[in-house]
Amino acid sequence: MHLTQFSDYGLRLVLYLACHPERVISVDEVSRAYGISRHHLVKVVQVLTDLGVVEAQRGRGGGMRLAKRPSEINVGWLIRQTEPHMNLVECFDPETNTCPIAPACGLKGALVRAQQAFLGVLDQYTLEDFRPHREQLVRLLEESLRRASGAGA
């Protein structure tokens, strides 16, 4: 049971931006701070830009920032957008399901309720809820950037 790396990186990205509201941030910086692939991160930025969560500022001194207030970015909503699908098991997608007992199977109902409970918890959080630890987060990210620079030097 796991979320995709895409969702993981999406969450890390928006948290980074929420922790640095005072300036625009480059993809390179986020990539180095987390030690994650710039290539994968670019794709995440594209999707989050299309979703209206991130806005890009092009050109010299360009970068990105959140396009909404942290309190307007809901975690449950974000994960529903970044996961490729929410089909917990095959029968969740009637278009492709091959399981013959789907019409009478109570297991699907139990799994649907479990998934609703999962998303219901995440629906209670926005990015604003994680900002109380902002100073500590920024410090950890800066330390990580320094280590990355040291390693690259």
Add this chain to the structure above:
Amino acid sequence: MHLTQFSDYGLRLVLYLACHPERVISVDEVSRAYGISRHHLVKVVQVLTDLGVVEAQRGRGGGMRLAKRPSEINVGWLIRQTEPHMNLVECFDPETNTCPIAPACGLKGALVRAQQAFLGVLDQYTLEDFRPHREQLVRLLEESLRRASGAGA
């Protein structure tokens, strides 16, 4: 967000056996009824046998049956056993985590609570809860077996 095919097949297998308490069942029969790989199913049977959920009866007329009463087989417990891991995102495993903000990140806490809610719902179910639809399930499985035999003839 999805469970592995292994868990999916595990659930299908135990439900099949719970629907047919009166006789031993062959892997072939379950494979044909659901239209799923016999090869994959054999691995599922091995793990569920090791877990003490399924018991095999070898030899002529052999097959398998549940090793416990349906009311003793909890769905949340079963999924915890059949999923290769419950690491929703990278930081769930401190051994392999590379994310530098883990010590201060509230997102992990939110994801842990969401996963607990997910499993908490499934912990409320045992296989016994799905037996009220047994007749209908058996009919659907028998129809599927007939179709499979027809296609193979």
